[in-house]
Amino acid sequence: MSVERLLEGLDRHEPAALARAITLVENQRDGFEQVLSHAHSRLARGGARRVGITGPPGAGKSTLTERFIQHYRAAGLSVGVVAVDPTSPFTGGALLGDRIRMESASLDPHVFIRSMATRGAHGGLATTTEEVADLLEAFGFARILVETVGVGQTELDIARSAETTVLVLVPESGDGIQTLKAGVMEIADVYVVNKSDRPGADKLRQEVEVMLGIRRGNAFRHVSPHHTTQPRMEEDGGGRERAGPVGAIGEWEPPVLATVASRGEGVAELAAALDRHYAYLEASGRLAERRRQRLAARTRAVLERAVRRWLVEATRAEELLAQRLDEVVEGRRSPYDVAAEILDQIKAGAAR
Numbered sequence: 001m002s003v004e005r006l007l008e009g010l011d012r013h014e015p016a017a018l019a020r021a022i023t024l025v026e027n028q029r030d031g032f033e034q035v036l037s038h039a040h041s042r043l044a045r046g047g048a049r050r051v052g053i054t055g056p057p058g059a060g061k062s063t064l065t066e067r068f069i070q071h072y073r074a075a076g077l078s079v080g081v082v083a084v085d086p087t088s089p090f091t092g093g094a095l096l097g098d099r100i101r102m103e104s105a106s107l108d109p110h111v112f113i114r115s116m117a118t119r120g121a122h123g124g125l126a127t128t129t130e131e132v133a134d135l136l137e138a139f140g141f142a143r144i145l146v147e148t149v150g151v152g153q154t155e156l157d158i159a160r161s162a163e164t165t166v167l168v169l170v171p172e173s174g175d176g177i178q179t180l181k182a183g184v185m186e187i188a189d190v191y192v193v194n195k196s197d198r199p200g201a202d203k204l205r206q207e208v209e210v211m212l213g214i215r216r217g218n219a220f221r222h223v224s225p226h227h228t229t230q231p232r233m234e235e236d237g238g239g240r241e242r243a244g245p246v247g248a249i250g251e252w253e254p255p256v257l258a259t260v261a262s263r264g265e266g267v268a269e270l271a272a273a274l275d276r277h278y279a280y281l282e283a284s285g286r287l288a289e290r291r292r293q294r295l296a297a298r299t300r301a302v303l304e305r306a307v308r309r310w311l312v313e314a315t316r317a318e319e320l321l322a323q324r325l326d327e328v329v330e331g332r333r334s335p336y337d338v339a340a341e342i343l344d345q346i347k348a349g350a351a352r
C-alpha cells in the first residue's frame with residue numbers, strides 16, 4: 001500500500017489505516033517519516049493529553065489502564081493506549097495489550113490499544129513510542145496512555161515523554177522503593193500505591209511521602225498539613241524541571257495516592273490528580289515549555305537517526321571498519337584512532 005493511500009485512510013479516520021501507520025513507524029519502513037510529518041500538523045490543535053504509567057512488573061498498570069479507559073469513556077473522551085514492555089524482546093507488550101483488548105474496551109471504536117514490541121524499535125525505543133503516541137494524538141484521541149513495564153532508565157524516558165508521569169508502586173515492590181531511594185524514580189508527577197487492599201500499603205505510602213519530603217528538603221511534610229511551599233526552581237539530570245515557580249504559581253508537589261485497581265477504588269481521585277497536574281502545567285507555563293523542549297529533542301533524535309542510517313547505508317564507514325578491524329583486535333590500533341580515520345575519510349568525500 002502506498003504512503004499516499006495510507007495518508008488518505010488516516011484522513012478518512014480509518015482505524016485500519018492507523019494500525020498500518022503504527023506498524024510502518026514501528027518498523028521504520030519507507031515513508032514512515034512522511035506519515036509522521038503529516039501527523040505533526042495535526043498535533044498543535046490541542047485537547048489531547050498524554051499520561052505515562054510506569055512501575056514494576058505486575059503492579060497493576062494494565063488494570064489501572066483499563067480503569068482509566070472506563071473513566072474517560074464515561075466522560076465522553078476517546079482513549080488511545082500504547083503498551084510497551086522494554087524488558088521482553090519476544091512478546092513485547094503484546095500479552096498486556098491483548099489482555100486489555102479482550103476485555104471491556106474491545107468493541108468500542110473510541111478506544112484504540114496498541115502493544116509495542118521492542119524488536120520493532122531500531123534503537124531509540126522512547127522516540128518510537130513517542131512517535132506512535134503522536135499518531136494516536138493526530139488521529140484524534142483525547143487521552144493517550146503510555147503504559148511501560150519497569151523502573152529503569154528506558155522506561156522512565158518513555159514515561160516522561162508524556163505530560164504527566166504516574167509511578168505505580170505496590171506494597172510488595174521492595175525494589176520499587178529502593179529505586180526511589182536511588183533517585184531514579186524522582187521524575188514521577190503522581191505516585192500511586194496500588195493493591196492498597198494488601199498489607200503494608202499505608203506504610204509504603206508514608207515511606208514514599210517521607211522520601212519525597214526529604215528530596216524537597218522537608219522530611220516532615222506529610223506530618224503537617226499546614227506547611228508552606230517555598231517557591232524554587234531546579235532541574236533534574238535529564239533537563240526536565242522537577243518543579244518551580246513561574247509567576248505566582250509554586251512548585252508541583254507530587255501526591256501519593258492509594259488505589260485498588262482491581263475494584264476501581266481510588267481511580268476517580270487519581271484521574272482528578274492527573275487533571276490537577278495538567279492544569280498546573282498549563283497555568284505555570286510549563287506545558288508550552290515542555291512542548292518546546294520535547295520538539296527540540298525530537299528533532300535532534302530524528303536527525304541522529306538519519307545520520308546513523310546515512311553512515312551505514314551511504315558511506316564507506318562499514319567497509320573501512322572491516323578493513324581495520326584486525327588491527328584493532330590485535331591491539332595495534334584503537335577504536336578511537338580508527339573511528340577518527342573513518343570520519344576523516346567520510347568528510348573528505350568518501351561517501352559513495
Ligand SMILES: Nc1nc2c(ncn2[C@@H]2O[C@H](COP(=O)(O)OP(=O)(O)OP(=O)(O)O)[C@@H](O)[C@H]2O)c(=O)[nH]1
Pocket residue numbers: 056057058059060061062063064096149194195196197198259260261262263
Ligand atoms: N489485590 C489486588 N490485585 C490487583 C490490584 N490491581 C491489579 N491486581 C492484580 O494484579 C495482577 C497484575 O495486574 P496487571 O494489571 O496485569 O499488572 P501490570 O502492572 O500491568 O503487569 P505487567 O504488565 O505484567 O507488568 C492481576 O492479577 C491483577 O488482577 C489491586 O488493587 N489489588
Ligand SMILES: [Mg+2]
Pocket residue numbers: 060061062063096
Ligand atoms: Mg501490564
